[in-house]
Amino acid sequence: MSNNTQNKDLSLWERINQDQALMNRLHRVVAVGVLILVLLWLFFPIFWALETALKTRAVTVQSPPVFWGFDVQWQNFIQVWTETALPTYIFNGLLIATVTTILSLLIGVPHAYAISMYQSRIGDASLLLVTVTRIIPPITILVPIYFIFSSLGLINTKIAIIIAQTAFLEPFAVWIVKGSFDGKSSSLIDSARTDGCTKFQAFYKIMVPVSLPGIMSAATITWLLSWTTFLSVFLLATGPKAQTVPVGVFALAQDTFTPWNLISAAAIIGAIPSLVLVSVFQKYIIRGLVEQ
Amino acid sequence: MSVNLANWKDSLQSIRTRVSGLSSLSFDKLLLLPSVVFITLIIGGPALFLIYLTLTQDVFSLFLDTRFVGFQNIAAVLTTGDFWLFTGNTLLYTAGVLGIGIPVQLGIALALNTDLPYRRVWQTLLLIPWTIPFVISTVMWKLMFVPEFGVINYLLIESGLIEQQIQWFSGTWTAYFTAIITTVWIMTPLGTTILLAGLDSIPDDLYEAAYLDGAGIWNQFRHVTLPLLRPALTAVLVIQAMLALRGFEIIYTMTGGGPGTATTVIAIDIYQEMIQNGNSHYAAAEGLILVVMILIVLGIIVKGLSSDTDLEVE
Incomplete structure (x- = not known):
């Protein structure tokens, strides 16, 4: 050579x-x-x-499959939007993911800060708790949660799903944000303290802003994982009142009478929020995936 | 008088601490509190209830009641033939996902580990399949696998690889194949992204030094890339093994656990026992066994990858 x-x-x-x-x-x-x-x-x-x-129902089942030259049917999207509960699923999903993310950060960021910046036995134990929570498969813990929520009358409510998802996803947020705080020097706290900040002010006025990229990572990943979650919604929601997009598309696809063009239209619509999020926040998602 | 005043102040202080309670906690414990209480309540509480369910059995008398049965439920699961079938299915699925997925992801990451332009753009594109809800991705793949008019059978026949349509969902192995390929497709962005970041963090001068020592491409890979990539590789393996072992929605959407029970994995069986058969005590025991199984597999992976190295593995 x-x-x-x-x-x-x-x-x-x-x-x-x-x-x-x-x-x-x-x-x-x-x-x-x-x-x-x-x-x-x-x-x-x-x-x-x-x-x-974009095909008519007849074209979707043609063999050999048609790649181009078919009549484009944009109305499939309108049909699936108006004739199924898809808008409700999307609304539920957006609401649940957003509230789950806010809750996870609200309790997860202080938690991450405490274990990253302070040494204590409770802190170490809590890190173990976070790790164990990530290892336990959702299906296992959903068995008892299903019974507890049933007896509390919480089945098919958005509250139940938000609580369950926050419990599953907050540990991810803690982990990602902790990684971000770990990289920051505690001398920042010391100088803030000598400037007259209380410990709490040093936390939210100094350390949270400098760790904002990590917190953004945690936020986007938590949101995405909540938006895409299937199992907890599948078990805890029995109707459109609390069901989200993955469960809605699943139900649509399971029904053998739904034509493939409508299933596909629902799938494409359901994928759009992810596509938007990943193109806007790709930097944070990659960072979060690497640090998780 | 002054002594009394000091005492008075002291007692006021102690009352204040006792009343508020929280102020006796140090600052960092206060920050921990909401999260720890929440996780303990929502995960810890149900976890205890899970153990209770595992150790009890329903008694039907005048009212529904439960009685303590010890390890009977666990024994019932372990002596059910189907459980071992589902365990085998779960391990087969996991092995397929890791066995195909990890080499593919490692290969892609190694190939792309160079100064290609527009990195931001193609890294975003590479990420997309993972961000789509798994069920939606699975539905997209299911559409392609439809035997009669699916595009996969068409392309396979056109390229001369097969002569007649494969009935993907009727055979055990082909049903596995559909679920595994879909899972690999979903996980590839995740694995590739983590591995690329791991490769990025290996300093170039290590390769130069290896080159000066006469190491060819293979030896550079073996003695520089692989050891330094080990933490990222372990993370990728652990994450995907965990996702495969608990796997539910991809298989359930794709094959529904069939044909028959050929692709029914443990997570699907737990769901069916609990919701369809109403057998919550059995489902609880099976759930506990799944946790143990996951711990064993993760232990094997972490131990296997961290042997003969002093690298810290997380």
Whole structure:
């Protein structure tokens, strides 16, 4: 590959640089190829669902499948929006995810701050509690929660789902925000204290603002995980009053009488909030995923 | 007089502490309190109730009552043949998801670990499938797997790989395949993103040093990349193993646990026992066993990956 033998006078460093440059160029070609293939693989199902959503019912079941040249039926989206409870599912989902996120941060950020900046036995124990909560599968803990909420008459209420989701997701928030506080020097607190801040002011006036990127990560991840949650809603909600998009789309897809173009339209609409969120907050999501 | 006043102040102070109670807690404990109380109440309370359910059985007399039965429920689960079938299904699914997913994610991350332009753009695009609700992604894949008019059978036949339509949901292995491929598709953004960040944090001069020592690409990978990527790799494995072992909605949406019970995993069985059969004590015991199983698998992964290294694994 390299022409080392002809250039005996080349110094070692130049040779290395030449080799590395060739390697880098090769690597970049491979990278572009892999990236294109991966993006095709990742986006084809979404593209196919979008196409199906725009077909008539008859075209969706044609074999071989029709890739282009069909009559585009935008009214499928209107039909699924007006004839199913999809708007309600979306409203419920947005509300539940937003309240869950606010609650998780409200109690999770102070928690993360306390374990990151102060040493105590309770703090260590609470970290263990957070870890255990993340390891226990939701289905296990939903067995007793289902019974407790049933006896309290909380089944099919948004409150029940918000409580359950906050309990499942707040530990994630604690973990991500803790990672952010861990990177901050406690000398910031000391200087704030000498400037006359109380401990609490040092927390919310100094440390929260400097850790805002981490807190934003926790917020976007918590919101996304809540928005996409299926199991707790599936178990705790029995009707459109408290059901969210994943359960709604599931019910639609389970019903064998629903044509695929309408299922696809519902799936595309249900995916849009995620797409918006990830394009706006991608920086925070990546950061949060890495730190979780 | 002055002594009395001091006493009076002292007692007032102690009354104040006792009344407010909270002020005797230090600042950091106060910050911990809401979160710890909440988790203890919403997770800890049900966890205790779960254990209670596991250790009791319903008694039907005039009123519904329960009695203590010790480990009978756990024994009942462990002696049910189906439970071991579902355990096998869960482990098979997990093995498939990790066995296909991790090499794919590692390969993509290694390939993309170079100074490609527009990183912000393509990293956002790479992330998208993970952010779509799992059920919706599964529905999209199910549409492609429909045997009669699905695009996957069409493409396989067109490319000459198969001669006639595969009935994806009628065979055990093909049903697994649909669920596993969908799960890998969903998890790939997550794994690739974490691994890319891990690769990013490896300093370039380590590769240069290895190169000077005469290490080729394979040896650079073995002795520089792999050891330094171990924390990220462990995280990716642990997260995806956890998600696969507790997996419910992807399989339930894709195959419904079928054909028959061929792809019924433990989480699906717990749901069916609890909701459809109303057998809450059995479901509770099965849930506890699932926790133990998850702990064992995670323990094996963490131990296996952290052996012969002093790297800290989290």
